Amino acid sequence: MAKITASVFTSHVPAIGAALDLGKTHEAYWQPLFAGYDYGKQWMKDNKPDVIFLVYNDHATAFSLDIIPTFAIGTAEQFQPADEGWGPRPVPVVKGHPDLASHIAQSVIQQDFDLTIVNKMDVDHGLTVPLSLMCGQPPADNFEWPCPVIPFAVNVVQYPVPSGQRCFNLGKAIRKAIETYDEDINVHIWGTGGMSHQLQGARAGLINKEFDRVFMEKLINDPQAAADISHIDYVREAGSEGIELVMWLIARGAMNDVNGGKAPLLKQRFYHVPASNTAVGHAILENQF
């Protein structure tokens, strides 16, 4: 049977993608940020998953205002890196895992979460920046990501976004779905976005290190307390776009300890301000069996 072996949490700032693509990673501004992912890149090589279930949000890329799904699962064979207005990022096509993705869709809908099934979509920096941070740039002679990826897009653009509690419960449902998949494969679940940031208005540039520290603490050690945080607290304390942190709770809800198992092992915890407008947080949790 398939099992979830680890969860990875990371911000997904577009400027990080630009810094990588334009070769700026060694500049003094960016160096401390990328250094925080050195461990994660090595860890990915040592703990290569068969599939990554990647929770992210679309930033008005695949979904315009024509259709706004709250939860969308990508079931396609592949997903093209999107042109977000600056031209597409020079990164590999994202190969999906249609078989596992449709299995998860069926199981999760039967557990009363209404997913939108997406057979065609481009993926933006929300998905490709975490891959770049954790996998590095694939070599030209083997230009692909290390494994298939199932994109799972959450609406955090138009309010109201799903609550932290709902995301946490959804993570539990996704876990059940993955555990009933017959193949013996090793799945990572990633939660991306955040941490504190606001991209709009006179309050643009808001950063709240104390909120981020407490959130990270709760996420790791008391995830139910993190799930209890209300929308308005994210907006007021972490900025209007800090609400992306609800996506981390989907990944956290899929871990063993909140489903009757052992507490996870914390392998990495990192925090840096700023990347462009944003506080960057990153953590790796390994399930214990």
Added chain:
Amino acid sequence: MALDKPYLDVPGTIIFDAEQSRKGYWINQFCMSLMKAENRERFKANERAYLDEWAMSEEQKQAVMARDLNWCMRTGGNIYFLAKIGATDGKSFQQMAGSMTGMTEEEYRNMMIGGGRSVEGNRYVGENGSAQAQNQPQGSAGKKAN
């Protein structure tokens, strides 16, 4: 019964809710069109003519041509959509966000390097933090403009 909108007392912030989304449908859909290189070229060649192809209000068109992102947002624009205009102009997200504060690019960048804007005084309308109405514009870019 009116909907619960607990976020209306957060200073310097417009939450993109269903009402804003309804109001901003066309300005945001116009922005989406800029994800195609050929549309970016057509827009740059003649902004007014390109905007006139969309069912936007005159105010929305003026706000776009003025590149006033706060104004765009008041008319229903959302920052992730409006970012396509910035991308078309070759602007980074930091330049776009900074432009909404009245700071110069350098002032805003320095604020971020210094740890960002503090939440103190910026949680509720009526406090006295940097994002409050009585403290606008915040930087020399905005002061020059006024």
